[in-house]
Amino acid sequence: MKPLLLLDVDGVLNPMGRPSPDFRPYRCTIGTEVYTVYLNPRHGRRLLELALATGSELVWATTWEHHANEWIAPRVGLPSLPVIAVPPDVPPSEHGEMFKSPHVAAYAGRRPFVWFDDQVFAEDEEYLRVHQGLTDFLLVHVDPRRGLTSRDLGMAQEWLTLSGFSQGP
Template sequence: MKPLLLLDVDGVLNPMGRPTIDYRRYRCTIGTEVYTVHLNPRHGRRLLDLALSTGSELVWATTWEHHANEWIAPRIGLPALPVITMGPGRPRSEHGEMFKTPHVAAYAGRRPFVWFDDQVWAEDEEYLRVSQGLRDFLLVHVDPRHGLTREHLGMAHEWLTLTGFSQGP
């Protein structure tokens, strides 16, 4: 089974702090809402390289859901990706985990995964390990002020290759 690389948008690809010169500003309209996002076009190539070198599959794990394929992917050079749908409303937390965590667990099943998100904490890890019985995952907490860095990608690459989940060349 191919490992998964799960991607959040806000706080990960769209940092909340002052973006560096590597980022470009975009205005995205979804329904009647207009959002300003800052995206680094290099992220797409770096994520594709990580997926290729580890034999992993990129998947959106974001409240943007399918809108990420319309608004985010083309601006950073990613193809359309599978999407973990979060469903209507936000389920109540059982053990302090983030509302996305049960959806991620259901989608991943027994596949190993790396999850890049700015809101994953110890409660999410505990929920996945204890409540869901999952063992083969790495939660990469991204500082929302700075967004995704080479260090985060390096952590994922190292974990996938050292644990033997990498199916890359």
């Protein structure tokens, strides 16, 4: 079973703070809404290298859902990726977990995964372990002001390799 690398967009690939000069602004139109996102074109290459080195599969875990393939992927150099669907009418959390956590658990099944998100916390880890029975995952809380960093990517590679989940070349 290939491990999964789950990607959020806002706060991870699109930082909420003042981005460094490595990021470029893009205007995206979804329906009648126009968004400005700041993306680092090098993120795609680095994520693809991580996926290749660890034998992992990249998957969107974002409320952008399929729009991430249209607006985000080409601007950071990623191919079209599978998407974890998050229905628009998500019931409130029962255990303090983020609204995406049950959908991530259902998608991952028993596959090991690393989840890059700016909104994953201890409640999500507890929910996934206790209420979903999952044990083989790493939640990487990305600082939303800075976005995805080399440190975040390094944590994922180290965990996948040391845990024996890496299926790289």
